[in-house]
Amino acid sequence: MVPGSKKRLFNTKSFDQFILTQFIISSIMIRNYIKLTWKVLGRNKFFTFISLFGISLTIGILLVVASLFDNMVNPSYPEENRARSLHLMNLKLEDGQGASWIDDATPYFINDFVSKLETPEAVGMVSKPEKHICLSFVGNNKLKLDLRYANQAFWDIYTFDFIEGGPFQQSNVDNRDLVAVISKKTRDEYFGVNQSAVGKMINTDYDRFRVIGVVEDVAKSQTVTYGDLFVPYTTAKGGLDSKHFLGEYIGILMAARKRDVKKMETEYQALIDRLDIPAPTESWQKNLKIFTSETLTLMESIAINIFWGDQKESAARNLRLLIVIAILLFLLLPALNLVNLNASRIFERSSEVGVRKAFGATPKTLMVQFIVENIILTLIGGLIGLLLAFCILQVVESAEFFQNASLGINYRVFVFGLLLSTFFGVMSGVLPARRMSKLNIVNALNGKIV
Amino acid sequence: MISLQNVEKVYQTTSIETVALDGINLEVQQGEFLSIMGPSGCGKSTLLNIMGLLDEPSAGDVILNGSKITGYSNKQLARFRNQNIGFIFQSYHLINDLKVIDNVELPLLYRNMSRKERYDLSVEALTKVGLKNRIDHFPNQLSGGQRQRVAIARAIVGKPTIILADEPTGNLDSRMGNEIMDILLKLNEEEGTTIVMVTHDESMALKTHRLARLFDGTWVEEKAFQH
Ligand SMILES: Nc1ncnc2c1ncn2[C@@H]1O[C@H](COP(=O)(O)OP(=O)(O)O)[C@@H](O)[C@H]1O
């Protein structure tokens, strides 16, 4: 008996005793089920092999899909905080007569307004990707480097792994220091593979920067954090003194906790609503009347990445639909297939069912036996599927688009695989097992399964 | 011990109705060895299945060991069979991918019994049928007579009070058939197990206590033998 579980609801010894006996009986039963399963699976090796092959393949492929999906919804390095962050987008100015301008933000908008919000723990900004391609020469080789201007908070929000050195500090930003954090790839190309770079200078057609840190590469698919060269935004040549809203900087708000994201969004919208549109400094800014902006949660940004050009709400709706369809296709069809596979495996044994029932197996015992058998079979299949998925992912990882992405089987995918196998085990076992356990004994003995 | 009262069994198929048993009464005493004969299709198996609680009568009552079985749940029926009845079938019904010992211990799996207890009882039962040295064989490594002896071991391993045998020697030549018959007779004599056996072989029936003949679902003749 578990200590301390006494005198709760039923303060009687007999109740404890009852539970104890039940517990012992069921653990004996389960051991028997498992032993029996070993015997059964060892019996018809060919059929077991075919079943396992089907199950492993199914689960392996599902795990690959799950891993890709996991990589998408749980962006890994260095965007581990994405779930508690919002990306600003669609800053939009309208003249009320049909003309509108949409862009990202200016440092002025981020520093003077967004940074004043209370909920965010940090407000980062980084210039758009592929906006500043600078050139550099190594001997006669021309390097094209994607330069990203960032503020200091950018390094707080994203969990970059530094191979050497560190990020730039607020003082570097304030002093407009020409310092740079470079990617491993840039270091290898510019300074030589695995050469130390910190303290050395890197020449570009933009500026000459002193390297203060080297970070692990980021997959190109991660548009906010990908880059070859990160430098303080204060060293940028233009856009710094704009006193308007639209510019080239992606704003990132990070809340302390995930559950504050909603509050953060509300606070941001309230800010947008109360802001006055600044006085025009350029001709296109005349007559602007309306200012709106949106924020993107993790799911929303995935959604609009998939459904290009959609509004975020409809994109998110479509994404949910897509997920449901994918689940149907990727879960239901293999499940049906497995039901079929297991059904024929189980139906083969109708005479055995008859014998077992004749000698005292209850319908429930048989049912549990078949289900345990199925779960064990699918778990073994799941394990093989896991290995299979691992191998496939190794190959996928070497593909261009996922360069630098780490698609390994993490604990989430592992747990998913475990649940999946159990789900299949139960799903594909219950129906045939029910039918078998309800079979009339005489018919079962005679091999009639109708 | 076994009492059937006005047992009827009607099989209803889409167009035709087959009356397999038509008002059967039967009393089998404890320790008795009864044989049942009759032409093919006269209802012998149906009768035995109803006696063994494998099938339900369409009407009438089955009383076993003093308990009226009518209205038992599937679970109660299973438990009753497990404790009281051992079955022997014409085609053995061994599980081919299980070793002899695992086939024999099968009824004990549905009792709460330790592995060792199950093993010991199974070996004991196999010793009685003379197959102690075959425990690790698979059924398809045995002759027909040996298979039926394994089936007998399975039927007796749980020490049931009733054994129901449906043409146990039907698939065997006469030498093997006699071996099986000797085991059943010995079981009946030494352990006092009540046995009901369906057979086509008059010479087998003559060795039992009583012979009852069935024709078209009703009794037509009954003979008792003094040995
Ligand atoms: N499941 C069934 N459905 C329909 N008719 C059946 C079924 N089982 C047996 N019968 C019929 O009942 C009669 C008795 O069958 P059975 O008891 O097997 O005879 P026996 O064992 O004496 O050869 C036969 O006519 C047979 O066709």
Ligand SMILES: [Mg+2]
């Ligand atoms: Mg028959």
